[in-house]
Amino acid sequence: MPKLKRTHTCGELRKKNVGQEIILSGWVHKWRDHGGVIFIDLRDREGITQIVFGRQESSGVRAKELETLARKLRAEYVISVAGKVAPRPEGTANLQLPTGEIEVLPEEVEILNKAKTPPFEVSDQVDVSEEVRLKYRYIDLRRQKMQRNLFLRDRVCKATRNFFDEHGFIEVETPFLTKSTPEGARDYLVPSRLNPGSFFALPQSPQLFKQLLMVGGIEKYFQIVKCFRDEDLRKDRQPEFTQIDYEMSFTDEKDVHSITEELMVRVFKEVLKIDIPLPFPRLTYEESFRRYGTDKPDVRFAMELKEISDIAEKSEFKIFKEALKKNGIVCALNAKGLAETSRKELDELKEMAGDCGAKGLAWMKMTDKTFQSPITKFFKQEELDAIAERAEAQKGDLLLFVADKAKIVYDALSKLRTFLGERLNLIPRRALDLDYLFSEQRKISVEPSFFSFVWIVDPPLFEYNEEEKRWSPVHHPFTSPREEAFPFLEKLTELPKDMEEVSQVLSRAYDLVLNGHEIGGGSIRIHQRDLQEKIFQLLKIPPQEVKEKFGFLLESLGYGAPPHGGFAFGLDRLVMILTGSSSIRDVIAFPVTQKAFSPLTNAPSAVSERQLKELHLKLEK
């Protein structure tokens, strides 16, 4: 049982505490031994306080004992210090530290635990590979940056819970041991001991349960909940991740959008202390592709794509005309002021476009009033002028062109747009300084313009999957089509591949995009059994499978399901953006590597023969 019980944290002592007898507990952060005087920086999660051994005032046998003890202290020892708060001598205050005007003169020191030399320093300045950080995550978490990330994440959750509580939503838990569904990502499976040969699946999202809660009359539900998807990882994708999930009855897009916007206002106000403007701008899915080439545009800067198919059509440039003949399009991107781009850099851009499937990247440099380009000779002057006008090109600009199928053109140019936006410093790319959030001044240093939200609405209901040779839902199969499509869909019994009208059917889904990241999405759901069955039929899910996998949902829709809809945020991505982190791994306490392996626990790992047997499982040799 430790003798010393802490009275203060290492972040709170100030001049006004001078003279008080206090007790601090924490980790030895740094020590500086000057021979006659020894400084210990004591750290806990609230801050750092300097302890001084051997100051002139202290002398005698006791002081010598303490000094001897202090020399034994090492980095990351866990200690308690009882002592008196003293002002620092004239001229030795450290203004970098909130506690920098005082120091503690120890009277007693208790070592609560020794520590081996840590594999890396507990400091934000020190570079450590992610693998080492994950293996020693409990040390990594002591670093201020990680602590702040987790504190901030906690505040987001707290603000979210308060917000939903005040708006009449109740938090309901849904099962983790549930049913595998055919659509969507791969499931994580859990074998059932009591039901040989049967498996639970961990939920990819609580989608079906939240709909059942609406049928159950809960009306307003929310949950901060883990979801599981067994797909390949990225810096913004972990196999288990957290959603802020909610659903409402008797609702429409307008309600869902406004509650979502208000939630964001609340979170940004409470967490970052800034006001974000409402309402968020709205782009249709079609418009988003047309102007930015993507359904998750970064609208912090303009630099929009300009289609020039009509001009290219009239020109003599075969490559453009060939693409158009194959039902393709030609688009231009104006890289303002980059006419000086070197051949080598152009090749790099071309390669980037090539990664997206583009067969080439045409360019024109605007010099004075003329064009410098290998392809100008294929264009008449008035065509060049038309292009320049369309692209709003001026002297010094660089125009980039891709001609191909729309998907490839959009893919390539949106990628180039993002790249060039960064290159041209069009994005307010100031290091997110979160210090103010944790300091006493609470001085605002984060501008609302750092955060650009945009709604992407009216996506198509179906898209054709070339690989599987069938239509699949753009959002998920429970998304309601827009009402005007009902008669069209009712007439159909299947979706022919080349039926243009199918891709024109719009859905009542919506995504929320922040700074080019998709941070959430949702939809108004189908609440009529007939329509839901129709959709399954059109998606060519065999009736037997529909009954097996979704029977309970269809059944529930037959017992008085209210119209309902909702939304789900990717909490990890949201917190990643709020903290200015470059990976969601930095806002998750215990993430896994790209192979979904934990260097900390060594999970996943083999299990005993006996466990397998109990679960009625045999491993392939």
Next chain:
RNA sequence: GGGGACGUAGUUCAGACUGGUUUAGAAUGCCGGCCUGUCAAGCCGGAGAUCGCGGGUUCAAAUCCCGUCGUCCCCGCCA
């Protein structure tokens, strides 16, 4: 499933292209000594590396070749 980058003291990197003066080097951390005001403390000294692993080429391999494992980034995938 595919493409790319990387793997060398505890940690972060250099050395590799062009094999041999390399006894594999630096910084930081670690250990010891000196030092009464530091806060990236300073000065002096010291320890610390199966060069990811396996195989091959060669008189000789951290260095070249093949395989393999791991980490990160990207494409596919992620309703």
